[in-house]
Amino acid sequence: MTTPDSSSFSQARAVGELFELDAERDVLDSPYYNEDIAPTTVSQRTWTRWNVASLWVGMAICVPTYTLGGVLTAYFGLSVSEALWTILLANVVILIPLTLNAYPGTKFGIPFPVVLRSSFGIVGSNVPALIRALVACGWFGIQTLFGGIAVHLLFSAVSDSWASLGGKGEVLGFFIFWIANLWVVIRGSEAIKHLEALAAPLLLTVAFGLIVWAWPKTSVSDILAIPASRPEGEPLFGYFMAGLTAMVGFWATLSLNIPDFSRFAKSQRSQVVGQIIGLPLTMFMFAGLGVLLTAASVDLVGETVSDPINLIGKIDSTFWVIVSMIMIIVATISTNTAANIVSPTNDFQNIAPKLINQTKGVIVTGLVGIALMGWELLKKMGWLESDISVESLYSNWLIGYSSILGPIAGIMIVDYFVIRKQMFDLPALYIRNSTYPAWNRAGFIAFLVPVSLTIIAITTGSLGWFYSYGWFTGSLLGAGIYYIMARGETRTS
Numbered sequence: 001m002t003t004p005d006s007s008s009f010s011q012a013r014a015v016g017e018l019f020e021l022d023a024e025r026d027v028l029d030s031p032y033y034n035e036d037i038a039p040t041t042v043s044q045r046t047w048t049r050w051n052v053a054s055l056w057v058g059m060a061i062c063v064p065t066y067t068l069g070g071v072l073t074a075y076f077g078l079s080v081s082e083a084l085w086t087i088l089l090a091n092v093v094i095l096i097p098l099t100l101n102a103y104p105g106t107k108f109g110i111p112f113p114v115v116l117r118s119s120f121g122i123v124g125s126n127v128p129a130l131i132r133a134l135v136a137c138g139w140f141g142i143q144t145l146f147g148g149i150a151v152h153l154l155f156s157a158v159s160d161s162w163a164s165l166g167g168k169g170e171v172l173g174f175f176i177f178w179i180a181n182l183w184v185v186i187r188g189s190e191a192i193k194h195l196e197a198l199a200a201p202l203l204l205t206v207a208f209g210l211i212v213w214a215w216p217k218t219s220v221s222d223i224l225a226i227p228a229s230r231p232e233g234e235p236l237f238g239y240f241m242a243g244l245t246a247m248v249g250f251w252a253t254l255s256l257n258i259p260d261f262s263r264f265a266k267s268q269r270s271q272v273v274g275q276i277i278g279l280p281l282t283m284f285m286f287a288g289l290g291v292l293l294t295a296a297s298v299d300l301v302g303e304t305v306s307d308p309i310n311l312i313g314k315i316d317s318t319f320w321v322i323v324s325m326i327m328i329i330v331a332t333i334s335t336n337t338a339a340n341i342v343s344p345t346n347d348f349q350n351i352a353p354k355l356i357n358q359t360k361g362v363i364v365t366g367l368v369g370i371a372l373m374g375w376e377l378l379k380k381m382g383w384l385e386s387d388i389s390v391e392s393l394y395s396n397w398l399i400g401y402s403s404i405l406g407p408i409a410g411i412m413i414v415d416y417f418v419i420r421k422q423m424f425d426l427p428a429l430y431i432r433n434s435t436y437p438a439w440n441r442a443g444f445i446a447f448l449v450p451v452s453l454t455i456i457a458i459t460t461g462s463l464g465w466f467y468s469y470g471w472f473t474g475s476l477l478g479a480g481i482y483y484i485m486a487r488g489e490t491r492t493s
Helices: 049-060 063-075 080-108 112-120 126-158 167-187 189-217 220-224 236-250 252-257 268-278 280-301 308-313 318-351 358-372 374-381 390-419 441-460 464-468 470-492
Strands: 011-015 018-022
Touching (some): 049 189, 049 280, 063 080, 063 236, 080 112, 080 220, 080 252, 080 280, 112 318, 126 318, 126 358, 126 390, 167 189, 189 308, 220 280, 236 390, 236 464, 252 390, 318 358, 390 441, 390 470, 441 464
16 A cells, blocks of 8 residues: 655645745645635735835825725814814724734735634634624725716816716716726736826825815814813713723724735735834825815815815816816726725635635625615616715714624734734635634634624613724733633633
């Protein structure tokens, strides 16, 4: 009887600080593997710190970021200055899970759902991955809605007949923008990298242009002096923490699926430095611009306008409207493709990699995004009446989903840095064996306990503090439970 040659089995190979997979038939034939979610080779990891920083500039300068300050002042009872400090602090806080969860992606070249296989199991990883995918599809729909408005305003500036379409033109714009987004992602990671490199300076140009246009008619000191909308005498802490949780929730999604991008980084230093350069100040500056311009919009155009697309659309210059809308369309595509399509595309592939490739995953993401925005599209067509606005949706949604995603972030960090000690059995992540079970009980208990407390808080009104501070309470509790459960299972195995 002959023993099998070890070379017929897949092996991980170290290349400096990075690892790549030498895949053999055991992995290549596995139902949990395809080329799109396979580990990147070292030669494919080409993103420098500036590519990573451009990624964040491209994602952070977008319409939802612009409206964040208004959300904090209108729905969370903060003053303008309190809202700006909250946004800055939230993005410093979210850098911690972002950089930590990026580590396994960079070291092993694996996307988010494959990282989850360590803490939730080879099959169980689909549960948190699909939760993340659903949130991304919702954001994809919202961003595509804004992009569709920009397309409509662009065509309206050059065609009176298109302008006469009104809401129907915005719906047509939605689908034009939808197609453009899907096309970019189907072309692959290099297309996204080049788009972000192009979009970053364009976005900064739009922001600077808005400042130049608005500055003569605004008083920054008067805007910063606008009082808080919370009841007089109410303590700040509760309102601040609720707002901070919501702002952390804005990027709680990317703090999970950052491996989808860090798997293309040249080194750990590239991803860490790039994120530090690209995220906090960009978010602070563009959200601050949104606060200032929204407050000044009455003087600028005669009415309060809370998003930059419609504000620019009211400029009395066809040329500048066209130029600005082209820039905003490119900018919003850069945000949407990176933040809201890449992750669910990988997540849907994780369900059945042999049946769902990248192209099919992109199409599924697009269809779910349309479904989630169906109510708003029907409103614009005049077929449905609803008082729900996209802005009011932010206030509850940001806290709600951050409460669910927080535990996943905590579990991932503890699993990689504490339990696995920054080492994965790379081939085993693509094969069901004793290293990573189909379902990891520790991961699901650590996830379900804080989520159950969140549901109790929402349905009963008790434990309101747990829900209001959901990302913080959920991530810490999930991390703690996972540590206890995983350590216990390690000792008994």
